[in-house]
Amino acid sequence: MANLSTGTAYYAWFTLYLYDFWVLCISSSFAWGCSTWNILVPFFKSHVGRRHLDVGVGTGYFPARAGDTMEALTLVDLNPSCLSMASRRIPQPKNGTKTFVADALEPRMLPSSLPPSLKSYDSISLMYLIHTLPGPPGYKLQVFRNAKPYLKEKGVVFGATVLGKDVYHNLFAMLLMWVYNRLGIFDNFGDSKEEVMKALKSEFEEVRVEVIGCVLLFVASQPRETSKQE
Ligand SMILES: C[S@@+](CC[C@H](N)C(=O)[O-])C[C@H]1O[C@@H](n2cnc3c(N)ncnc32)[C@H](O)[C@@H]1O
Numbered sequence: 181m182a183n184l185s186t187g188t189a190y191y192a193w194f195t196l197y198l199y200d201f202w203v204l205c206i207s208s209s210f211a212w213g214c215s216t217w218n219i220l221v222p223f224f225k226s227h228v229g230r231r232h233l234d235v236g237v238g239t240g241y242f243p244a245r246a247g248d249t250m251e252a253l254t255l256v257d258l259n260p261s262c263l264s265m266a267s268r269r270i271p272q273p274k275n276g277t278k279t280f281v282a283d284a285l286e287p288r289m290l291p292s293s294l295p296p297s298l299k300s301y302d303s304i305s306l307m308y309l310i311h312t313l314p315g316p317p318g319y320k321l322q323v324f325r326n327a328k329p330y331l332k333e334k335g336v337v338f339g340a341t342v343l344g345k346d347v348y349h350n351l352f353a354m355l356l357m358w359v360y361n362r363l364g365i366f367d368n369f370g371d372s373k374e375e376v377m378k379a380l381k382s383e384f385e386e387v388r389v390e391v392i393g394c395v396l397l398f399v400a401s402q403p404r405e406t407s408k409q410e
Pocket residue numbers: 204235236237238239240241242256257258259262282283284285306307308309312313
């Protein structure tokens with residue numbers, strides 16, 4: 181990936197810390213009711229595996245705090261700047277970090293020409309990605325089906341997403357939801373725990389979910405060979 185110019189690099193770091201402060205510190209705790217430090221970081225650490233794929237990496241905050249569990253890391257994002265920032269920030273695992281600009285809504289997220297080792301993971305994370313994906317749940321939750329081929333038989337898919345439906349939103353949350361959905365930063369008014377569970381259960385035998393504040397934490401394993409139609 182091309183080097184960032186000094187100005188762009190300062191801007192990138194500013195954006196990175198602004199994102200971490202506003203989204204992961206202020207919004208997570210006070211709007212969504214789910215502390216990044218007390219809930220999301222321990223959740224991430226407890227599910228990340230040796231070969232890990234992070235989809236929608238953003239600033240790389242979570243993989244940067246994964247400790248030394250990861251031996252190999254692959255980062256996927258639509259935005260090349262995110263990949264560039266995140267891969268600089270995350271300590272290099274023993275077997276390195278690979279980055280791919282790719283769309284999680286595309287069935288073949290990673291290039292088919294990759295060696296098998298880059299197409300098979302112990303864990304795949306989707307942290308704060310789903311609420312940003314466009315479209316109704318039935319469309320955007322195909323992200324689970326798209327991630328599944330890259331999971332080892334005993335691997336785990338996990339993540340967190342802000343729900344828009346059937347959860348309590350405080351005034352701050354309501355304001356952010358309204359602004360973000362209007363600006364197209366979020367598209368989650370239709371996202372409920374039931375919709376996410378239904379989509380996960382059609383792809384995985386084992387599904388666990390928990391709602392904290394208005395954030396759904398999910399963990400799924402034992403991928404089904406074919407999607408189960410309801
Ligand atoms: C809200 S950020 C979350 C970042 C990070 N996972 C975290 O929890 O801090 C969402 C990230 O997903 C990326 N993203 C959005 N739509 C995507 C898509 N269709 N495919 C891949 N990445 C996407 C964005 O570029 C952004 O980096």
